[in-house]
Amino acid sequence: VARSAPEETVTSSFASFIHAVRPEHLSKIVRHRSKRMILDSIGVGLVGSTTHVFDIALKYCLELYSSVAVSNVYGKPGVKLSPTLAAFTNGVATHSMDFDDTWHPATHPSGAVLPALLAASQMLPPNSKPNGLDFLLAFNVGLEVQGRLMHFSTEAHNIPKRFHPPSVVGTMGSAAATAKLLSLSMTQCTHALGIAASLAGAPMANAATQAKPLHIGNATRLGFEAALLAARGMEANPFILDDISGCSGFSAFYSIYQPRSLSTPSEHHEFLLEKQDIAFKRFPAHLGMHWVVDAALSVRNLFVNYAGSFSPSLIRTIVLKIPVSKYINRPFPNSEHEARHSFQFNACTALLDGEVGLSSFTESSIHRQELRELLHKVVVEHPEDNVANFDKMYGEVAVLLKSGDVLTGKCDTFYGHWRKPLSRESLLKKFRSNASHVLPEEKVETIITMVDNLENLSDSSHLACSL
Amino acid sequence: MILDTLGVGLLGTNTEVCQKVKQYSKIYSSDISSTIWGHLDFRLPPLYAAFVNGVAVHSMDFDDTWHPATHPSGAVLPAVMALSEAFPQKKKMSGLDLLLAFNVGIEVQGRLLRFSSEARNIPKRFHPPTVVGTMGSAAACAKLLALNQMECKNTLAIAASYAGAPLANAATQTKPLHIGNAAKHGLEAACLASQGLQGNNQILDMESGIGAFYTDYNPQILPTLQSYPWLLDQQDVAIKRFPAHLGTHWVADAASSVRRKLVENSDDLLLLDTIEKVIVKVPEVKYVNRPSPNSEHEARHSFQFVACSTLLDGRMSVQSFASENIHRPALQELLCKTQLEHPSDNKPSFESLYCEVTVVLRDGNTISDRCNTFYGHWRKPLTNGDLEKKFQSNASEVLPAEAIEGVIETVYNLEKVEDCSVLNMFLSGQSARLLPEKLHFEHSNS
Numbered sequence: 035v036a037r038s039a040p041e042e043t044v045t046s047s048f049a050s051f052i053h054a055v056r057p058e059h060l061s062k063i064v065r066h067r068s069k070r071m072i073l074d075s076i077g078v079g080l081v082g083s084t085t086h087v088f089d090i091a092l093k094y095c096l097e098l099y100s101s102v103a104v105s106n107v108y109g110k111p112g113v114k115l116s117p118t119l120a121a122f123t124n125g126v127a128t129h130s131m132d133f134d135d136t137w138h139p140a141t142h143p144s145g146a147v148l149p150a151l152l153a154a155s156q157m158l159p160p161n162s163k164p165n166g167l168d169f170l171l172a173f174n175v176g177l178e179v180q181g182r183l184m185h186f187s188t189e190a191h192n193i194p195k196r197f198h199p200p201s202v203v204g205t206m207g208s209a210a211a212t213a214k215l216l217s218l219s220m221t222q223c224t225h226a227l228g229i230a231a232s233l234a235g236a237p238m239a240n241a242a243t244q245a246k247p248l249h250i251g252n253a254t255r256l257g258f259e260a261a262l263l264a265a266r267g268m269e270a271n272p273f274i275l276d277d278i279s280g281c282s283g284f285s286a287f288y289s290i291y292q293p294r295s296l297s298t299p300s301e302h303h304e305f306l307l308e309k310q311d312i313a314f315k316r317f318p319a320h321l322g323m324h325w326v327v328d329a330a331l332s333v334r335n336l337f338v339n340y341a342g343s344f345s346p347s348l349i350r351t352i353v354l355k356i357p358v359s360k361y362i363n364r365p366f367p368n369s370e371h372e373a374r375h376s377f378q379f380n381a382c383t384a385l386l387d388g389e390v391g392l393s394s395f396t397e398s399s400i401h402r403q404e405l406r407e408l409l410h411k412v413v414v415e416h417p418e419d420n421v422a423n424f425d426k427m428y429g430e431v432a433v434l435l436k437s438g439d440v441l442t443g444k445c446d447t448f449y450g451h452w453r454k455p456l457s458r459e460s461l462l463k464k465f466r467s468n469a470s471h472v473l474p475e476e477k478v479e480t481i482i483t484m485v486d487n488l489e490n491l492s493d494s495s496h497l498a499c500s501l
Numbered sequence: 502m503i504l505d506t507l508g509v510g511l512l513g514t515n516t517e518v519c520q521k522v523k524q525y526s527k528i529y530s531s532d533i534s535s536t537i538w539g540h541l542d543f544r545l546p547p548l549y550a551a552f553v554n555g556v557a558v559h560s561m562d563f564d565d566t567w568h569p570a571t572h573p574s575g576a577v578l579p580a581v582m583a584l585s586e587a588f589p590q591k592k593k594m595s596g597l598d599l600l601l602a603f604n605v606g607i608e609v610q611g612r613l614l615r616f617s618s619e620a621r622n623i624p625k626r627f628h629p630p631t632v633v634g635t636m637g638s639a640a641a642c643a644k645l646l647a648l649n650q651m652e653c654k655n656t657l658a659i660a661a662s663y664a665g666a667p668l669a670n671a672a673t674q675t676k677p678l679h680i681g682n683a684a685k686h687g688l689e690a691a692c693l694a695s696q697g698l699q700g701n702n703q704i705l706d707m708e709s710g711i712g713a714f715y716t717d718y719n720p721q722i723l724p725t726l727q728s729y730p731w732l733l734d735q736q737d738v739a740i741k742r743f744p745a746h747l748g749t750h751w752v753a754d755a756a757s758s759v760r761r762k763l764v765e766n767s768d769d770l771l772l773l774d775t776i777e778k779v780i781v782k783v784p785e786v787k788y789v790n791r792p793s794p795n796s797e798h799e800a801r802h803s804f805q806f807v808a809c810s811t812l813l814d815g816r817m818s819v820q821s822f823a824s825e826n827i828h829r830p831a832l833q834e835l836l837c838k839t840q841l842e843h844p845s846d847n848k849p850s851f852e853s854l855y856c857e858v859t860v861v862l863r864d865g866n867t868i869s870d871r872c873n874t875f876y877g878h879w880r881k882p883l884t885n886g887d888l889e890k891k892f893q894s895n896a897s898e899v900l901p902a903e904a905i906e907g908v909i910e911t912v913y914n915l916e917k918v919e920d921c922s923v924l925n926m927f928l929s930g931q932s933a934r935l936l937p938e939k940l941h942f943e944h945s946n947s
Contacts, residue, residue: 090696196713201662229675232631232666233682239710240662245655245700248662248693263678268518270675274667280787282626283669361709 045275047295048182049224052175052210055299057167057489060174064305065489067312068174070461071135073485074314075144076108076501077468078134081392082127083109084471087244091126091251095119105153106501109472117153118255118262121208124149125251129200131318131395132374133468134250137177138310138425138452139184139191139199140321145250146204147176147211150258152498154215164215166491174305176211180204181306182296183275187288193322193359193422194238201236201249202287208257209264218265228270230260231284241361242375311452313424314461317390319373322362323380324448325429326354330384332443333431337385340441344385346404348435352412354381355430357422366409370395381431382408473501502565503603504912505740506574507538507928508892509564511899512819513557514539518674535583536925539899547583551638551688554579555681559630561744561819562801563895564680568736568851568879569614569621569629570747576634576683577606577641582928584642584688585921596911596918598645604731606641606687610634611732612723613705617715623748623786623849624668631666631679632714638687646695651702658700660690661711671788672802737879739851740888743817745800748789749807751856752781755872756811759858762868763812771813773831775862779839781808782857784849793836797822808858809835819894904930 082088092107095115105120107113108127115123128134128145137143151172155164164172180203184190190199209230213223233256236249264270274283275293285291297303313321337344356363356377364376373379373395382405383394393399420427430444447453449460456464462482469478481500484491491497513519514537535550537543538557545553558564558575567573581602585594610633614620620629639660643653663686666679704710705720712718724730739747764771783789783804791803800806800822809832810821820826847854859869874880883891889909896905907927911918918924 087698090693090698093696196709198662225675228670228673229678232628232670232675232679235665235713236662237664237704237707237710237713239701239704239707239713240658243658243701244698245659245662248659248698252663268675268678269673271669271673274669278669278787280625280785281669281671282667284667286626286665286667286669 042295043273043276044293044295045224045227045273047298048179048210048227048275049220050298051296052179052214052223053218053220055171055175055214055303057171059299059303060171061305061308064174064307065170067307068170068177069485069488070314071144071177071312072148072173072488073465073482074135074461075128075148076481076485077465078131079108079124079128079145079149080473080501081468081471082130082133082247083107085127085130087130087247088123088127091123091248095123105156106498108501117157118258120153121149121258122251122255124152125254126247129247129250131392132246132320133315133318135312135314136321136424137181137312139181140193140424141180141184141199141203142250143177143180143204143207143312146180146200146253146257147173147207148254150208150212150254151176151215152501154212154258155495156498158216158495163493163495166488166494168215169491169494169497170488172211172215174307175214176207177307178305179210180207181310183284186293187290189288189290191423191425193357193424196238197287198236198238198241198246198249200253202234204250204253205230205234205257205260206284208254209260210257212258212261213264216261216265218261222264224272225268225270226261226264228272228274229263229268230257231274232270233257233260234284235287238361242364242372244369244371246371311455313451314456314464316450316456316464318392318395319380319390320362320375321424322356322359322427323374323377323390324450325427325445326356326377326381326431327384327390327429328445328448329429329431329443330381331388332445333433333441334385334388336441336443337433340439344388346386346408348437349408349411349433350436351434352381352385352408353432353434354378354412354414355417355420355428355432356414357420357427358416359422363414365412366406367400370397370400373400377414377429378409378412379405382412385433502574502607502738503578503915504892504909505565505888506558506578507908507912508895509561509744510538510554510558510575510579511928512563512895513560513677514899516557516560518560518677519553519557535586536929538928539930541930547587548685548688550583551580552681552685554583555684556677559677559680561822562676562746563741563744565738565740566747566851567611567738569611570623570851571610571614571629571633572680573607573610573634573637573738575680576610576630576638576687577603579681580638580684580688581606581641581645582925584645586925593920594645594922596915596921596924599921599924600915602641602645604733605644606637608732609640610637611736613711616711616720617718619715619717621850621852623784623851625787626668627665627714628668628671628676628679630683632664632711634680634683635660635664635687635690636711638684639690640687642688642691643694646691648691648695652694654702655699656691656694658702658704659693659698660687661704662700663687663690664711665714668788672791672799674798676798737882739878740883740891742877742883742891744819744822745807745817746789746802747851748783748786748854749801749804750875750877751854751872752783752804752807752858753811753817754875755856755858755870756808757816758870758872759860759868760812760815762870763860773834775864776835776838777861777863779808779812779835780842780859780861781805781839782842782844782847782859784847784854785843786849790841792839793833794827797824797827800827804841805836805839806832809839812860900927900930904928
């Protein structure tokens with residue numbers, strides 16, 4: 035039985051929002067924050083194009099597809115792919131090192147949206163290219179939808195256990211963003227969401243493996259495909275976001291699900307990004323690592339003051355006080371992917387080297403003797419007050435010396451967290467460092483300028499072309 | 502199963518949903534290409550061929566169903582067939598290779614379904630083909646690609662990250678994509694694994710792996726290969742006689758015997774004025790409970806629709822779901838008099854459910870009948886003759902007679918076929934007379 039227009043459903047309110055929101059609805063803060071996200075995302079994608087997992091994804095796409103190759107691939111100037119595969123490949127690049135942004139409730143929002151938009155912008159014919167402001171709006175639609183969906187379940191507030199959030203909400207965000215960029219009708223937006231739901235949801239178990247980057251690659255690609263299918267008239271369940279008992283829609287991914295309608299953007303729509311900023315990572319590892327690293331660095335400073343230099347032989351035990359989260363508790367990681375998801379590894383690296391960076395996760399770094407020895411001294415504790423939640427957790431490192439002395443450090447808010455955001459200088463430093471791995475200096479600066487002035491860009495496909 | 506699946510797939514190529522995905526997939530083309538069933542005019546890259554053919558197979562809900570519940574063949578066959586054409590230079594796949602890979606794909610699905618007691622009932626949360634179907638396709642493709650043990654593990658791990666679509670898109674145009682995507686994504690997982698991509702090699706063991714799709718999950722290791730107990734040996738599939746949700750097949754058989762008691766001759770029209778109400782006793786399955794379906798997709802998922810349609814026409818067919826039949830006034834009138842009841846002993850499981858149809862007449866009489874096992878169910882399988890009839894009826898919508906015969910003969914003799922690409926050639930519409938050199942197998946019967 036079709037519902038009549040005035041009776042609104044959650045799903046229709048989302049479709050309405052996607053369809054009706056305009057650039058004027060974006061606030062200054064939202065524009066500013068989202069542009070920072072775009073820049074950071076491109077940077078991590080560019081450096082990510084040097085990874086092995088990226089190689090596999092690219093090779094796979096090239097072997098199987100050649101035609102309609104209009105969309106650029108990060109860091110590969112001569113190479114183009116069909117739009118959805120470019121999105122896939124660039125999404126994999128973005129998440130390949132776990133260097134991309136993280137939000138609260140937890141997900142990696144930008145990587146699921148940006149690659150699809152970049153690819154789509156190149157797909158559209160020359161006389162209907164979206165301008166920079168359209169692009170920025172579509173990007174924010176993708177973020178907003180993800181954020182709103184996560185608020186439908188209290189489960190989403192904590193570090194995930196069952197489904198990897200980017201694969202759940204990211205796919206929906208990509209569908210919404212692409213639907214917006216492609217100017218789909220309200221009905222088509224509804225169906226894009228419905229089709230996307232059937233493409234969402236990957237289990238957590240592949241986190242800390244080489245397959246994890248595919249979660250973002252697929253989120254952005256499949257959401258994009260959902261929008262393309264909807265554009266061609268494919269129909270799905272128009273109540274996909276609503277709670278229909280006995281037959282799960284999007285609620286399938288949560289045990290508790292309380293959806294709420296989105297208000298049609300009137301004069302003032304408050305985007306979630308306004309109230310809740312993003313965290314940018316300073317080194318390529320799971321967000322949780324950033325707390326223990328900052329704590330470990332402060333302990334290392336104390337140590338150096340105490341003993342003149344950092345001497346592992348003086349250490350009896352290293353105690354890490356961390357929240358309970360199985361997939362990031364790894365005493366002896368064996369691969370780069372496991373190392374990026376290991377409290378123990380990151381704490382010890384910080385203690386040994388005084389910093390954690392790209393090179394901390396190479397094969398030789400992971401397997402070096404001194405690090406393995408230090409790892410043997412680590413024990414973990416899970417204080418009850420340390421919740422597995424990116425808004426509330428903390429990291430505490432205590433180094434027990436053989437002399438009996440104890441050096442401790444605690445970090446409540448690491449630098450880069452939304453409560454202590456990266457400065458513009460730090461963000462640009464990260465971008466330049468990442469991008470320069472694959473692009474010449476002029477191109478790097480061009481991208482920075484373009485993103486800074488995104489609202490004034492007349493043809494947003496120039497951004498994709500510059501990659 | 503292979504024959505039935507090919508037939509429903511061929512028929513399905515004409516559906517609207519299939520037209521849309523064909524159009525969509527054409528934006529991808531490449532040098533390596535695979536057959537689109539029923540089409541000589543274009544080909545697609547293997548992944549999209551698997552996708553499109555998979556959509557075709559499930560487009561009308563006409564494909565096979567197993568217990569525990571899933572649609573096993575549609576997720577596997579399109580993938581292995583597309584893959585078999587992907588590497589023509591490197592190796593020729595024999596019919597036996599194809600048959601074995603297909604059965605690996607079926608077996609893996611069955612084993613996974615047995616890891617959760619939830620799976621024994623008609624689903625509520627995730628549509629099973631999207632969970633186990635993706636894994637089955639992945640396994641089958643890994644087999645056909647002759648991947649090593651490590652690569653097979655990674656195939657499964659990668660596939661898990663593609664698995665799982667919510668049930669809500671059942672009874673919509675998107676549902677067929679569930680099977681299309683299962684086939685395509687399983688194939689993709691195998692391809693990525695063969696390129697060296699790695700995932701979690703305990704993907705089937707962990708709750709946060711495939712366990713994520715179930716509330717109770719108890720995985721078991723497989724028996725050794727020595728006299729391997731295939732699940733298909735112990736548990737057959739159900740083959741549908743008309744294109745609608747399996748649950749409606751009990752309703753059709755019960756309703757048709759009620760109708761036979763109501764009218765003297767089968768050609769007689771049912772006298773609607775004499776009917777007070779129609780009561781249909783079925784298990785509680787929300788997504789098949791639709792008092793007034795509006796589209797073909799909804800009609801295929803409606804106990805009420807199938808009951809009324811059968812009472813009116815005597816039997817269900819492909820034509821029953823044509824738009825003019827869905828909306829005819831006589832049917833609408835009868836639907837208004839129809840209600841469902843859910844007896845507590847009627848469990849929502851394809852192994853144990855039953856249907857009772859009761860027509861209450863205005864004069865007070867009631868005519869009732871009950872169906873415990875419909876014809877086509879695994880307890881009462883279709884005869885070979887009827888299976889072939891279904892295939893011929895389906896395939897004749899898109900293939901010439903010689904190609905139809907070619908498919909039947911090839912499938913029945915699959916183990917002896919040297920080069921399984923002959924099957925794809927028939928499916929694209931090419932006839933036997935043109936390809937005598939391809940028919941390398943012993944003629945045992947014809």
